[in-house]
Amino acid sequence: MGFAEDHLTPLVDEGLGNSAYLVDLGHGGALAVDAGRDLRTLHRAAARRGLTVAYAADTHLHADFLSGAVQLAHDEGATVLASAAGRRAFPHRAMADGDEVDLGGLTLRALATPGHTDEHLSFLLLDGARELGVFTGGSLIVGSAARTDLLGADRAEELARAQYRSLRRLTELPDATPVWPTHGAGSFCSAPPGAERTTTIGAQKRANPLLGAPDEDTFVRQLLGSLGSYPAYFDRLAEVNRRGPAILGADPGLPSLSIPSLSLPEVRRLMAEGAQLVDVRPVADFAAGHLPGALSNPLRDQFATWLGWLLPDDVPLVFVTGPGQDLAELTWQALKIGYERLAGHLPMASWVADGGEQQRVELITADRIAKEHAAEEYAVNESTAEDRMAKARPALRRPVLDIRQDAERAAGHIPGAVGIELGDLVARTADVPAGAIVHCGHGERAMTAASLLQRAGHKDVAVLAGGPADWARATGRPLVEGA
Numbered sequence: 265m266g267f268a269e270d271h272l273t274p275l276v277d278e279g280l281g282n283s284a285y286l287v288d289l290g291h292g293g294a295l296a297v298d299a300g301r302d303l304r305t306l307h308r309a310a311a312r313r314g315l316t317v318a319y320a321a322d323t324h325l326h327a328d329f330l331s332g333a334v335q336l337a338h339d340e341g342a343t344v345l346a347s348a349a350g351r352r353a354f355p356h357r358a359m360a361d362g363d364e365v366d367l368g369g370l371t372l373r374a375l376a377t378p379g380h381t382d383e384h385l386s387f388l389l390l391d392g393a394r395e396l397g398v399f400t401g402g403s404l405i406v407g408s409a410a411r412t413d414l415l416g417a418d419r420a421e422e423l424a425r426a427q428y429r430s431l432r433r434l435t436e437l438p439d440a441t442p443v444w445p446t447h448g449a450g451s452f453c454s455a456p457p458g459a460e461r462t463t464t465i466g467a468q469k470r471a472n473p474l475l476g477a478p479d480e481d482t483f484v485r486q487l488l489g490s491l492g493s494y495p496a497y498f499d500r501l502a503e504v505n506r507r508g509p510a511i512l513g514a515d516p517g518l519p520s521l522s523i524p525s526l527s528l529p530e531v532r533r534l535m536a537e538g539a540q541l542v543d544v545r546p547v548a549d550f551a552a553g554h555l556p557g558a559l560s561n562p563l564r565d566q567f568a569t570w571l572g573w574l575l576p577d578d579v580p581l582v583f584v585t586g587p588g589q590d591l592a593e594l595t596w597q598a599l600k601i602g603y604e605r606l607a608g609h610l611p612m613a614s615w616v617a618d619g620g621e622q623q624r625v626e627l628i629t630a631d632r633i634a635k636e637h638a639a640e641e642y643a644v645n646e647s648t649a650e651d652r653m654a655k656a657r658p659a660l661r662r663p664v665l666d667i668r669q670d671a672e673r674a675a676g677h678i679p680g681a682v683g684i685e686l687g688d689l690v691a692r693t694a695d696v697p698a699g700a701i702v703h704c705g706h707g708e709r710a711m712t713a714a715s716l717l718q719r720a721g722h723k724d725v726a727v728l729a730g731g732p733a734d735w736a737r738a739t740g741r742p743l744v745e746g747a
Contacts, residue, residue: 267396267442273309274444276461277302279565279597280328281450283461285399286310286317287389289367293318296342297387297399298446299332301509302600306332319367321345323401323446324384325352325505327414327498328453329600334508345372349383354508359385370396377403377434379427380410380453381502386434397442398465402453403427404434405445406463409474410453411491414498420491424484431475439466452494452569492671493687497572497601504602512599523583523595526608528618531582534607539580542571544594545612547711549586551727553622555615558584560715562708568597570712573687580607587613625714626726628701630738633661633728662726663697667713668704676743678703678732683747686713693720703728703735 275284277300286309287295294315299306310317320333320342334354336342345365348358357365361376371390378384380402387399402410409431412423434443441464447453448461469475477483526534535541541558543550544567550560561570575581581603583594591609598606616622664681666673673683682700684692686709696717702725704710710727717725728735736743 267391272397272444274461275299275305275309276448277329278450279568280600281448281452282329282446283444283448284332284446285444286315287370288313288315289318290369292316293368295319295321295367295372296332296336297321297444298323298326298401299336300600301330301332301335301512302596303332303335304596316340317342319343319345319365319372321372321387321399322505323386323399323403324381325350325502326446327381327502328447328451328495330501330509330602331505335511338511345374345387347374347376347383347385350506351383352506352508361385375433377401377430379403379412379423379430381414382423384430386430388437395437395441397444398434398437399444399446400434401446403430403445404443404468404472405447406443406449406460406468407456407458407472408490409487410447410451411494412487413491414453414494414502420488421484424487425480427487428480428483435465435469435475437465439464439469441465443468452492452498456490492669493685495569495573495687497577500577501602509602510604523591523606524608526582526610528610528614528620530608531610534580534582537580539582539607540575541582541584542575543584543612543715544589545584545586547707547727547729548627549612550711550715551625551627553616553624554612554715555584556621556623557719558715559719560711562711563589563594563597564708566708567594568601570686570709571598571603572601574690574712574716575603577603578605580605582607583609584612584615585609587611623718625711625718626724627707627729628726629729630734633701633735634738634740636661663700664728665696665700665702665713666704666732667702667709670747672705674746676732676736676745678735679741679744689713689716693717693722696722698722699724699726701726701728703731705731707731 271288273286284299285297294317296317317336317340320336322333333344344356346356348360359374363374365372373388375386377386389396409427413420443463449458543554543558543560544563664678666677666681666683667686702710702713714725714727
């Protein structure tokens with residue numbers, strides 16, 4: 265059994281697409297690397313092994329989640345290890361390139377690997393002179409390298425060139441060296457899709473297309489050309505991490521993990537004061553009836569991403585919930601990306617019982633669309649030429665709005681669909697045709713989009729229950745690739 269299988273536990277946040285790591289150092293101590301603010305899985309993993317976290321290392325000032333290092337220092341007395349260049353405003357052991365920390369038998373060596381951020385460090389774990397593995401954070405990741413535009417588009421090329429040099433430095437490690445990245449599939453820090461979250465130096469030298477670039481300029485073009493949009497909240501969290509997130513359980517201003525149930529008068533008062541309504545129920549429940557003005561964001565792994573993309577963090581949030589929903593999970597999802605003004609939740613049943621006004625969204629299946637299209641085409645084909653012209657004028661098919669990411673759309677979209685990413689929709693609701701059928705890959709993001717359109721005054725909005733693949737199957741027609 266190798267070191268990784270015996271001593272290292274990856275802790276994956278599927279929603280944000282990131283991995284933290286817990287390393288058993290022996291003698292009851294542990295190293296945590298890039299732990300997020302939601303420490304539940306880390307605490308469970310440590311408890312199974314009887315470990316206390318003695319060291320908490322952060323590779324960079326994460327833009328996509330709040331660090332849990334300060335919390336580990338408070339709760340368990342962990343020593344925080346982080347880049348000196350990050351100028352963190354809380355007690356930590358500041359490390360520069362080549363600095364080493366004795367972990368009690370094993371050694372952790374800092375490697376300066378700027379690119380994703382200026383102050384980025386990778387951490388090489390050593391047993392004597394033997395490389396056990398390298399924590400690469402947002403530098404070398406499986407099949408790519410993390411994005412370099414988080415400090416502004418004007419610095420993206422400069423940091424891409426730094427990333428090129430950092431990756432070349434990492435590839436000087438032995439081919440057998442395990443690579444333990446933080447960012448992985450699902451991360452908007454620019455990881456490509458795929459199941460693998462860890463790799464080796466040799467595997468990346470063989471398969472990573474960026475490492476196959478013949479020169480620095482080609483590398484830069486490839487990396488910058490792969491960058492898509494990213495959530496708005498990314499621009500806020502690096503500074504929060506530099507200052508140090510508030511300690512949960514010690515700050516009376518932070519919410520309880522069991523947010524209170526709100527009365528109808530309290531909800532109405534909060535709404536009058538500018539609170540945002542977030543309906544966390546499943547898509548079908550929201551479609552059947554919801555509070556006017558509520559944002560649909562079903563509670564799931566990706567909940568935090570869309571909360572942080574679409575809503576400000578400085579207004580109270582009121583969550584509309586269904587029976588049996590996990591309020592602690594809801595709270596952690598918000599807290600891990602810095603949303604702390606959680607006013608409480610309103611059971612939808614309370615609103616319904618009081619006779620509160622409701623809006624609805626039509627859910628349409630791909631099979632229904634296919635049948636309607638077939639009936640329309642049959643009617644046109646069986647009519648006279650004059651009738652065909654008359655029937656063709658009012659658009660036989662409702663307009664379709666594709667709110668997926670541009671890269672998803674390019675991989676295959678419904679012919680004629682209007683493409684507007686969900687993250688851009690608030691600013692572009694006027695560009696959406698009336699009566700549009702909105703779709704994403706499954707339905708959750710599409711319902712979020714429909715709720716935004718309703719808030720902007722759109723009528724007769726519908727959501728496709730499914731995605732383009734369902735449409736293609738039902739209609740027997742191919743999707744269109746490309747922009």
